[in-house]
Amino acid sequence: MSQGLDEQKGWALSVWVLKRTLRSFALLVGASFLIYATLRTAPGNMVDLVLGINGTEESRALLRAEFGLDQGIIMGYVEWGLRALTGDLGRSITYSPGDYVAEVAFGAFLVTLALSVLSLIVSVTLAFSLAIALGRPQAKHNLLLTPLSYLNAAPSFVVAIVLTSCINALIYMQLEGGGRMGPIWYPIPTYKAISETLAPFSFAMISISLGDGLFIDLFNVLRAELRAVGGAQFMNAVRAKGAPVLPHMVKNLIVPTLSIFTARLPIVLSAVVVVEYIFTLDGSGYLLLEAARMRDVPLVVGVSLFFIAAVIFMNLILDLVKAAVDPREVTRVG
């Protein structure tokens, strides 16, 4: 009897997972089409950018064909989409001529994603530690929390600019005295590629973790969740049993923390775009801006695709984790 019930549950879960995945895929198709269509209809195009005032009509037509601009928007998108399914996102045309979009966009996206996720993790860890350290809300905590929330309210790009100026000034002072060489990445914004030094990346991470009110926001949410779980009835049972309290609390905090994480990711991703520019990191923020400026259709679509996919994928993962931790989710959301 119970085995049959389990089987039924298993079925429901698989159907649910499949539905979710299909829905995510449909979202991805819709969003990529929107971006493709917008770019194709936007005024100004690659052919004019490349040939300028000098090209003949014949060479324009040839180049349009070479760049895949000779087809209508729908047909062009279908052709692109079919190739994209096989993993071929086409080649960059004006920004980095001849490079495979999938390669370039993925490389840059890894930088952006690493920066976003690491910054979020730093922020969540800090917020979590502070929430546990402070425990119950008390009036005297405001002495610490009020100035902290004011400082934290600054946008991350402002934090980034202040941070870089301070670091530059400090090192400059030091060098003036000793006449030695500065560190490889000095000054910031640096001249070095990310493969050579991780310093700008680390500073960018600090700026994002500390800016945009992210940290205080996380702290407030986590503290509220902590209290809710701490005051829940089952915790009394845990305490009565004399079992360790923290593991139980942590297990119950996984879902809310993940929700917070997923909800904040798009916000952090957009902050990253600006901060990347300040620290001259070769991330997708920089790539997207430059590619759009040069009307590099395949590259813009490719880079955006990774952005959208990341957000959709995070939501999917969240749903799955929720379902794994709390099976009621499956029946609730359907």
Add this chain to the structure above:
Amino acid sequence: MNRNTALKALCGLVLILFMSPATAKVFRYPESSKPSSLMPFFIENMSAVRVSEFIFEPLVTKNKRGDIEGVLAQNWSASPDGLSITFQLKPNIKWHDGKPFSAQDVVFTVKAAQDKGTIFGLKGKYRFIRDVQAVGNLQVRFTLKKANKKPEEQFTFKIIPKHHFQSTAITRLDRFSKYPVGTGPFKVEKNELRLIRLIKNTNYWGGANIEAIELMHTPDSNEQINLLKYSGQGAGVQNVIFIPPKSMSMFENSDSVVLEPYHTVAWWYFAFNHKNPALSDISVRKAFALALNREELLEAHLGQGDLLSGPFTESSPYYNFDVEPREQDIEEARNLLEQAGYKMANGVRSKGGKALEFDFLVNKDLPNCQPLALSIQADLKKVGIKINQKFVDNSLYREQVLKQRKFDLTMNIWSFEELEDIYPLFRTSGIRNYINYSNAEVDAKLDASRKENDHKAYKEIMKELHMMLNDDLPYIFLWSLDIYSGLSRRVTNIFIQPYNYYTFFKDWMLK
């Protein structure tokens, strides 16, 4: 691993990350835009022009004194009729990959440039060649379409290696655009998203002093200045191509940076669309010219330069110093409009129900364009002309203004490689005459100039054209700017070529 070693490892990692010293002997410079391609045919912006100087070489080039000098060519002889020329190539020149350079490569370059399947904007540069033949390994013979007194002057295009291509139809997506092979003093070692690293070509026939070059795409001009500011201790960059006027004072008394002026052959202009009925009226155009206080516009927004009265810079042999630039005269401008029948109503003049109101399209990439356009608007308002500015990005500008010609007014810069060639600019249906300008007298003069082989007579024609164009105002000629580069004092033996910039880089030294 015990705690102690873990701690040590962590400290070590932090040290490596943050404190490794900058490597010396690398010449670094930022560029505002990424090179369009490293392949000579597909050079479409100035950063590509500059970087290609390190990698590729032409048959001949102009030396520091302005005389033609052989680079890949040892010597040459032109036929008396000026219709053919034979180049003797230097022996023992090698490509970056070690393969020998030969006459076949020169032939291939020309054939590829003329191939219909190779599509690029500056194909016109190769059109003067009727045919090219290799005579043995080290001799190339060209026959030309038109007689020329000094045919060698046209052979400044860069040569590419035949052995890297399957056919003469070359696409811009070829791998060669990213990792090119040339004969020049430097070869590409790394080509990442925004960083290009070049290292000294050990096979190079001419020798170079600097070991490595790094070019970083740094779009923000403040960032470039910041990098130069810290160039003292080997950090930052050694060269910023263009220092904006507002940043000049920072380096004027600097111990570590020197400002180096150089003269580009480039001038600014304010253009009318002559299809617009009101703007095709010379009185209206004159009123525009008299309304603008060009001296003040220049000083307030762009720094120092020369006010111009015609389509040449003052250092050009064609500039006619007898033609004075117009000065601002608001009264006279108002009178002209009044006489032409434009009556003032509510601050804007109009005639027959048509107001003097125009769309002014400006490319956002133009330096300081926003405050400049605002001042121009204010000047014109004084005489009753209303302009609506529209700032558009580069690709839109190219499409709407240069191609579709949908604009009333615009402002821009013409840059020339050497001497100004104004034929395509003002000849009726000339390839760069996007302003729809047409004047029979000017056409006749321009045609005469094309037929003229004598340099002195040509100069006279240009001077006459200068005067005619100042009278007829297809454009309002604005100014040419004094351009300054910033260079670290550690760099010596500098000579900047005004257009290609790094032509003489192999002589530069880095302390």
